[in-house]
Amino acid sequence: MNHVEKIIGHAEQQCKAHGVRLTEKRKQVLAGLIQSDKALSAYELVDFCTRHYGQTMPAMSVYRILEFLEHEQLVHKLSLANKYVACAHISCGHAHTVPQFLICRQCSKVKEISIQPATIAELRESVNEAGFKLVTTQLEMNCLCEGCVAQAA
Amino acid sequence: MNHVEKIIGHAEQQCKAHGVRLTEKRKQVLAGLIQSDKALSAYELVDFCTRHYGQTMPAMSVYRILEFLEHEQLVHKLSLANKYVACAHISCGHAHTVPQFLICRQCSKVKEISIQPATIAELRESVNEAGFKLVTTQLEMNCLCEGCVAQAA
DNA sequence: AGCTGTCATGTTACAACATATCATTTGCGG
DNA sequence: CCGCAAATGATATGTTGTAACATGACAGCT
Incomplete structure (x- = not known):
């Protein structure tokens, strides 16, 4: 069982616990995002799924599935x-603070971080x-x- | 001379100082944004200009003009x-720090603020x-x- | 006045992103 | 196995943004 499958497994447990289903299509979309080191657009996911799973994935489905996955916080x-x-x-299983995202404008690579609560508090105060x-x-x-x-330099 | 015209006047001076022109169309788009208390989409500006100035404003022009105005920091x-x-x-005429924006998800009202430099520095550090x-x-x-x-409560 | 270069604008076409609506299939509890 | 709800399929359409090329406006020069 590889890295991606392991995460999908966790996601499935989590869905079960919420009384919702992580269907095949949903797994496909989620897997696409997990195995990518950068952010993908809905249509890039359409392409990914269509290429990897041998049947065309309608854009409409991807949007619905993304909405579902977002709601499940996946x-x-x-x-x-x-x-x-x-x-x-x-x-990780544990409850998380709301994340912050660093997005590379050049290559769409994304890092999810947690800023100091104190800094967040200052922002909220402003x-x-x-x-x-x-x-x-x-x-x-x-x-x-x-x-x-590095490349730009 | 009303409020909007006064700001347009300042903008015009500023453009002249940079050796670029604040043309009629550019003024129209800028005026649309100034007299709105909320953020507008490019197509909302198309509508605004078409309604207020009696000739259809092509979407393409609005995008080009917005790009120009953004470059001029207007x-x-x-x-x-x-x-x-x-x-x-x-x-105001004076040099500004880079602003931060608070966007109302409900009504698109926008407030431009300046967060404490110390807070910004903490963010940058993270x-x-x-x-x-x-x-x-x-x-x-x-x-x-x-x-x-208030309305939500 | 006529020429020419530059910037601004017009026009058309299309790419990319997103939602609405209704039909069909699938999974699951009774 | 029936019926309901959830999921997916199919089609259409709305929204946002760019590409590419044509036309127009104006300034400076001869």
């Missing part, structure tokens, strides 16, 4: 890039002072990854 | 919402520890504005 949508990534912590309320601390930041920084 | 693109806002500081480099500190955050919070 994937995250990155609005900054209109792309999706697998959650980095499917296998927002409150402006009369707004943060609806999520899932921040997305435009970055360059190590590889692309 | 407007900001909000990737989280696929919308655009006028810079809140066109008239990013560096992860092996990435921030390409901009223009953060965008999903929020609710006062009005929409």
Whole structure:
């Protein structure tokens, strides 16, 4: 059992615990995201599934499945890039803080991090002072990854 | 001379100083953003200009003009919402720190703020520890504005 | 005035991203 | 095995954004 299958297994348990099903198609989409080191668009996932599983995956299905997976917290949508990534912590089992995402503008590689709670608190304070309320601390930041920084230099 | 015209005047000076022209069409688009208290999509601007100025404004032109205005730092693109806002500081004249944006998910109202430099530095530090480099500190955050919070309650 | 170069705008076509709607299939509890 | 709910299929359409090339406006020169 390889790395991807192991994570899929965890995801399946998690779904079962929630009384929902991780169907074959859903596994395919999730597997696509897990085995990718970068964020993928819905249509890139269509291509991936169609190529790897020998039958065309309709775009409509991918969107529905992404919505499902997002709801189950197995994937995250990155609005900054209109792309999706697998959650980095499917296998850990423990409850997580809301993640922050570093997105490489060059190659779409994504790193999921947890910023210091104190820093988050400062941010929230700034927002409150402006009369707004943060609806999520899932921040997305435009970055360059190590590889692309090196390449640019 | 009303509020909007005054800001347009400042913008025009600023363009002249950079050796570029703030043409009629560009003024129309900029005026649309200035007189809106919320972020507008490119196509909302098409509608606005077509309605207010009595000739159809092609979407292509709006995109080109937005690109120009963004380059001149007169407007900001909000990737989280696929919308655009006028810079809140066109008239101040002084150099600004990179802004952060609070976007109301309900009504698209936008507030441009400046977070404590210390907080920004902490964020940048977290990013560096992860092996990435921030390409901009223009953060965008999903929020609710006062009005929409009150309404939701 | 006529020429020419540059920037701005117009036009058309299409790519990429996303949702609506209704039909059909599948899995599962009674 | 029946019937319901969930999942998927199929088709259409809406929204956002770019590419490529044509036309227009204007400034500076001769």
